[in-house]
Amino acid sequence: MQDLNGMERFAPGLATLSREDLAGLIVFTILWTLFEAQALSTNAALGRIVELAERWGRDGHLESRWHMPVFHYFKARYVENGQPTQHFENLFFHDEKSRAHTLATLGGNADxxxxxLSASLLIVYRFRNDFFHGMKWAYDMKGQRDNFEHSSQLLVGALKVVQKLRHM
Structure with missing residues (x-):
């Protein structure tokens, strides 16, 4: 892996990350960039994410339930006894509509x-915002590997759908 060339001074905690944690961050970054460009036409927005999930649902691209293992991971992490966990509160949703949709879906009110898929992608979008805009650096990325690995798994699945659509 390339030397990080003194990046620690800009990103405190970077030097203490394991190779696996660092690789997870790099993979997530690349996958998010590809997903945003290819699935959302370089314009990630809450409404567009929900519309994408609805369109894929209508068009039958979710019937194999490829996205459900990640959804179940998020559900276990973010809802306990029907209530949001502290981890959910730390996602820092900026609008009540996406927060309410995600929480209701994780709580079992999904149609x-x-x-x-939209709830899972909205969580991944929060990871993206927190990571790219600095919130995750506030606590040195500790405990984030599983989140980034599951997010990457979801993004790979989404990119497979995009690839399939291109070849139709």
Whole structure:
């Protein structure tokens, strides 16, 4: 892996990350960039994410339930006894509509696959914002590997759908 060339002074905690943690961050960054460019036409926005999930649901791209293992991971992490966990509160949703949609879906009020995918993608979008805009650096990325690995798994699945659509 390339030397980080003194980046620690700009990103405190970077030098203490394991190779696995650092690789997870790099993979997530690349996958998010590809997903945003290819699935969202370089314009990630909450409404567009929900519309994408709804369209894929209508068009049958979620019938295999490829996204559900990640949804279940997020559900276990963010809801306990029907209530949001502290981890959920730390996602820092900036609008009540996406927060309410995500929490209701994680809490078991999903009508189908599209809601589960959109809730999962909205969480990944929060990871993206927190990571790219600095919130995750505030606590040195500790405990984030599973989040980034699951997010990357979801993004790979989404990119497979995009690739399939291109070849139709």
């Amino acid at each position: 189908g696959n599209a809601e589960c």
